[in-house]
Amino acid sequence: MSQPTYVIGHQQPDTDTICSALAYARLKQAQGERVVPARAGELNPETQFVLDQWDCDSPTLLTDASGERLILVDHNEYSQTVEGARNAEIAEIIDHHRIGDVMTSNPIRFRNEPVGSTATILTELFDDADEPLSEDTAGLLLSGLLSDTVVLRSPTTTDTDRAVAKRLASVADVDYEAYGKRLLQQKSKLGEKAPRELVLGDFKEYEIGTHHVGIGQVETVEPAVALDRRDAVLEAMDELVVERTYDLLLVLITDLLEEQSELLVAGDQTRGLSTAFDIEIHERTATLPGVLSRKKQVVPPLETALDSPA
Amino acid sequence: MSQPTYVIGHQQPDTDTICSALAYARLKQAQGERVVPARAGELNPETQFVLDQWDCDSPTLLTDASGERLILVDHNEYSQTVEGARNAEIAEIIDHHRIGDVMTSNPIRFRNEPVGSTATILTELFDDADEPLSEDTAGLLLSGLLSDTVVLRSPTTTDTDRAVAKRLASVADVDYEAYGKRLLQQKSKLGEKAPRELVLGDFKEYEIGTHHVGIGQVETVEPAVALDRRDAVLEAMDELVVERTYDLLLVLITDLLEEQSELLVAGDQTRGLSTAFDIEIHERTATLPGVLSRKKQVVPPLETALDSPA
Ligand SMILES: [Mn+2]
Numbered sequence: 001m002s003q004p005t006y007v008i009g010h011q012q013p014d015t016d017t018i019c020s021a022l023a024y025a026r027l028k029q030a031q032g033e034r035v036v037p038a039r040a041g042e043l044n045p046e047t048q049f050v051l052d053q054w055d056c057d058s059p060t061l062l063t064d065a066s067g068e069r070l071i072l073v074d075h076n077e078y079s080q081t082v083e084g085a086r087n088a089e090i091a092e093i094i095d096h097h098r099i100g101d102v103m104t105s106n107p108i109r110f111r112n113e114p115v116g117s118t119a120t121i122l123t124e125l126f127d128d129a130d131e132p133l134s135e136d137t138a139g140l141l142l143s144g145l146l147s148d149t150v151v152l153r154s155p156t157t158t159d160t161d162r163a164v165a166k167r168l169a170s171v172a173d174v175d176y177e178a179y180g181k182r183l184l185q186q187k188s189k190l191g192e193k194a195p196r197e198l199v200l201g202d203f204k205e206y207e208i209g210t211h212h213v214g215i216g217q218v219e220t221v222e223p224a225v226a227l228d229r230r231d232a233v234l235e236a237m238d239e240l241v242v243e244r245t246y247d248l249l250l251v252l253i254t255d256l257l258e259e260q261s262e263l264l265v266a267g268d269q270t271r272g273l274s275t276a277f278d279i280e281i282h283e284r285t286a287t288l289p290g291v292l293s294r295k296k297q298v299v300p301p302l303e304t305a306l307d308s309p310a
Numbered sequence: 311m312s313q314p315t316y317v318i319g320h321q322q323p324d325t326d327t328i329c330s331a332l333a334y335a336r337l338k339q340a341q342g343e344r345v346v347p348a349r350a351g352e353l354n355p356e357t358q359f360v361l362d363q364w365d366c367d368s369p370t371l372l373t374d375a376s377g378e379r380l381i382l383v384d385h386n387e388y389s390q391t392v393e394g395a396r397n398a399e400i401a402e403i404i405d406h407h408r409i410g411d412v413m414t415s416n417p418i419r420f421r422n423e424p425v426g427s428t429a430t431i432l433t434e435l436f437d438d439a440d441e442p443l444s445e446d447t448a449g450l451l452l453s454g455l456l457s458d459t460v461v462l463r464s465p466t467t468t469d470t471d472r473a474v475a476k477r478l479a480s481v482a483d484v485d486y487e488a489y490g491k492r493l494l495q496q497k498s499k500l501g502e503k504a505p506r507e508l509v510l511g512d513f514k515e516y517e518i519g520t521h522h523v524g525i526g527q528v529e530t531v532e533p534a535v536a537l538d539r540r541d542a543v544l545e546a547m548d549e550l551v552v553e554r555t556y557d558l559l560l561v562l563i564t565d566l567l568e569e570q571s572e573l574l575v576a577g578d579q580t581r582g583l584s585t586a587f588d589i590e591i592h593e594r595t596a597t598l599p600g601v602l603s604r605k606k607q608v609v610p611p612l613e614t615a616l617d618s619p620a
Pocket residue numbers: 016017074096116117118148
């Protein structure tokens with residue numbers, strides 16, 4: 001039997017990554033290809049809720065992708081891929097982030113669109129392939145879309161996302177505002193998480209210029225639960241800076257209702273941040289009004305900040 | 311008035327690059343965007359024939375793209391872009407080659423598909439946008455498709471290319487086999503070209519591992535015109551190796567009727583070639599049966615060849 005191809009999203013998987021992997025594997029399977037949905041890490045509570053809701057098994061945990069054939073969804077840089085991806089064959093990429101550092105020897109499909117979720121693009125791929133969406137596949141895709149766009153409120157949301165969300169909600173037979181609120185509540189379940197878990201729950205690494213940068217994000221409707229433990233979170237961040245040699249480590253505590261983020265800062269490369277974001281940093285903390293998106297509102301100004309002269 | 315966006319293909323423009331730039335600019339203009347078709351170099355005789363045929367002006371020559379906003383078509387690596395592209399904003403990419411080294415700060419549209427021409431993908435983009443194809447736009451796109459696929463004979467040709475070619479031929483109201491033959495004849499007009507022009511007429515540069523590689527291709531129905539001047543061509547290649555510090559310089563004289571290529575070799579990094587292509591190189595020349603595509607049949611084995619131990 002031939003080697004399977006794994007469809008896999010980024011490390012610290014979120015709902016868009018998991019649901020996109022599941023949906024794309026279903027599309028490929030419907031087209032007769034031997035494709036297996038996979039994941040690079042543990043499911044968060046929101047994603048577990050979604051899988052229960054749509055009666056779907058968790059994707060296979062892949063701990064080392066060396067020698068495998070991979071379809072990357074929801075990311076396209078090696079710093080965010082599953083372990084071993086540099087020694088794997090990258091057969092295809094479907095994403096909605098900045099263009100990263102993956103290069104290939106052969107022409108492959110790489111479909112990156114500046115829309116709110118990878119799930120949005122996958123819905124279009126089902127259409128392109130004239131493949132009907134089942135109720136539960138539509139439910140998974142809708143979950144990825146609503147999770148990434150904070151129920152269509154994030155500035156990453158496009159008209160395409162809004163149109164696709166309506167269609168998916170109709171096929172999945174749910175009210176997307178009501179369902180979206182249930183997702184947000186799941187996302188907010190910070191509960192008794194240790195400070196280190198708060199930082200690393202939804203965490204991405206970037207190489208920006210010569211700098212090694214980490215950015216965690218806590219999306220919540222109750223930011224006080226995290227902010228009340230600010231000193232402990234900063235301490236956990238300082239430990240991570242040493243352990244993983246970050247030049248800069250940021251954590252965003254994003255208030256989904258007020259639509260703003262509190263920024264916590266660690267590492268040596270903090271110079272330039274005030275100018276880039278037009279903020280005052282006081283006791284390693286600043287408020288970013290209107291900021292909901294790490295990708296669109298934090299990473300691009302960082303490139304400027306880290307470029308500024310010493 | 312706001313800054314225009316240039317749609318531009320690779321250096322040493324070929325028919326697919328020019329026709330894709332023209333067609334995509336038309337699509338964007340129809341959608342109300344301020345987009346200008348551009349080119350990074352002189353037109354070859356085949357492309358000039360195509361523009362005359364469909365009564366179309368040549369795209370604007372762009373000699374320095376620094377500070378500009380660019381949509382790249384038919385390429386996605388800096389070694390093949392217009393001068394200054396590293397200091398330009400890359401706003402979008404439409405291509406059908408291997409994934410190269412372009413990175414961005416923001417999410418952009420990057421649509422790469424493993425099909426025979428960029429023109430094929432552009433036809434799909436007109437469909438996606440529900441924008442009707444005029445007779446002359448269909449003629450341009452058909453020309454790019456037939457030129458890149460050697461009238462659907464190249465191994466890069468997919469079922470999608472075949473279906474799209476039929477549709478375009480019907481809209482453009484031409485017999486694609488007959489029209490394709492006229493294109494091939496134009497391509498073959500080697501005439502009195504100097505050996506250096508033969509090498510550089512359709513030429514691409516690649517960074518493969520740590521090696522600087524150049525590959526020229528002469529596609530013709532009369533290979534003897536080039537091969538009779540083999541020694542002069544090899545001498546021109548040796549000069550280019552010194553001038554431009556290539557580790558390896560290859561020229562393919564591709565016989566479009568016999569569907570094979572003669573390979574001419576210059577530079578220091580020739581070790582590994584025999585094994586990678588399973589050929590015997592005799593007096594810096596070898597025959598590659600069935601080889602029509604630089605991208606699909608020459609670049610990938612080269613990556614193996616240049617990796618082999620000293
Ligand atoms: Mn996503």
